[in-house]
Amino acid sequence: MTASASRAGIGLTLFLVVGLLTACGLPRSGPNKSEIFAGSVLKSGDAFVVTVNDRVTRATSVVPAFGFGSSFENADILGSDLIAPGDELNMTIFENVRDDPLLGNTGQRVSALTKVQVDGQGYIFVPYAGRLKAAGQTPEGLRKIITDKLSPQTPDPQITVDRLAGNGSTVTVSGGVTGQGVYPIERPTRTLTGMLARAGGVAIEPSAALVRVTRNGKTGKIWLEDLYDNPSLDIALRPGDRIVVERDRRSFVALGATGQQSRIPFETQTVSAIEAIAQVGGLNTNFADPTGVFVFRNEPAEIANTVLGRNDLKGDQRFVYVLDLTSPTGVFEARDFVVRDGDTVYVTEAPFVQWTKTLAAFNGTAVAADSVSGLGN
Template sequence: MGFVSLAGCGLPRSGPTKSEIFAGSVLQEGDAFVVSVNSRVTRATAVTPAFGFSSGFRNAGVMGSDTIAAGDRLSITVFENVKDDPLLGNTGQRVTPLEEVQVDGQGFIFIPYAGRIKAAGQTPEGLRDAITRKLDTQTPDPQVTVTRLAGDGSTVSVSGSVAAQGVYPIERPTRTLTAMIAKAGGVAIEPEAALVRVTRGNSSGQVWLTDLYANPKNDIPLRPGDQIVVERDTRAFTALGATGSQTRVPFETQTLSAVEAIASVGGLNTNWADPTGVFVLRNEPAEIANEVLGRSDLRGDQRMIYVLDLTQPTGMFEARDFLVRDGDTLLVTEAPYTQWTKALAAINGTASGAAAIDTLAGG
């Protein structure tokens, strides 16, 4: 009588039993749909985040590396064909360097004796011709060179999980996304868990780092003012019950199967776990829930409990193919005998304690 009473009381355990979870199903007037995982269910629930860049990003075209923009810096040198009285230099100085000429916010530069000249939108060659025409009427046969130095007008910012955050100029070697990330020292986290987001004005797009390198279409041309952020995937699931550890676990790869999720927390606890009672709990969108259940009347998110039986001939294959998603709860129930083992241990402990008390009292 005492054993039955002890077994029925609240012994310590890691979570609900398999029978208690089934008792919460809609068929038992509960509020969750309990579904056994098979290949059809696996296909219906195999939803992964779809990332990528819009056509506006992909079709922008590589920016001309020699196009001058407002904020750029220019190196300009004027060679004059006179010896005694040059226009720009001192007496006897035929070569006049104009270093670090800044293109102003309106796209103009100022050259002595030539005045303000529109530079933004021109190539160095076009600007050279414009300066030459302005000076030609004042000094005989001037020779002008113009070199574009990347400046504030042609830069992007790179931040997040990269080796060297900062503002970088768009130059000939760094006109695309992958080249600019390499310029910033590459990513500082595991590539499989890295997302790359680009914000351009009011538009934004993101892509997995591995997809960026695997698909050349994702290596978009950059534009001045782009903001590039490399960040770790924020998805995670929660592991509870008779597993190696009970914790919140971040995703380390783009996709994560139930088997991989179990392995990431140390596998099933060999002393407690019930391999027939592995559950994945989630709030499923109505369109997926309807497909899984063969219905069309459900509206809004539905509480779903997916059941994996690892003892079945195909159980391990189903667990290998079934994808865990962001926010899921992975629950491994305890084997039925575990509670009896705990009850017996409690009884033995109680009996030992009573014997010790009798011994002390008799002494």
């Protein structure tokens, strides 16, 4: 084989490689900036591509607001001796007669009623006094009620009532606490923080922890950190309350030229774009284009209209927010722009990366062609 023929073969091989690269493209992590901008509604696409600035940041800074309703916040702290369904009561009745006592045998002036359980509707039965509403009463209040019922039947009865907390005065604590279980409402555990402490404290990162309380079919939810900061959220508990401590379920997806490509859970109540990038290890210094940081999101119509200065959009709209970290205020804007649940944070590759890949492909092909030429000689 002549040298000219060999060179012709190499040239043909390179020509074929160029054709293949043009047809198939080189491997990459996703679309480039030009392809993303081509999807704009201004270019017959279906997404609004918006550059982030102070106005956009203010319009899109929506953080979930949690709290307890008035039925939770207005509830008074229970007395530590308040009777509830499921409690057990010990009652002693002293009668001021000897020969014919109302409750005891002849000559028996003292009668004991032990382990009288308050039923599910809050009632107890006392002989000759009948069925009485005990739930919601203190032992002293119930003593007066029984005394009034028995006084017309036996002279000057003297009564004592002792309460033993039962399963009716309990709350359930579950989820991300050290000790899940059913706990009685006692003097130290009459409020939410006291009960959480009784359960061993929160076992997950406080910055990502939510506390949910369900009572009579109604549920309130707050951030654990807000509970620490705002004493008014330390609500009084009621028998039957269910307390669940759970990790924040919000997340975003990181793709492209970042240190990690994955679904990332939120670690704090709010996550900015710069924090989201930091959570995945920052920009990949070998590949990332700092002028091409994008946040993909479906915006509700209200926010979409505010961002675009319109009032005609209906339903969720596709948005692509653009951040340029190299601009004079780029890092500040990325620090202030709030990432929301379900967002996709995407960083494009720098233009030279594709050029480097192309050169590497040509170089590998040229080496292979030289090897083939050497075999021919």
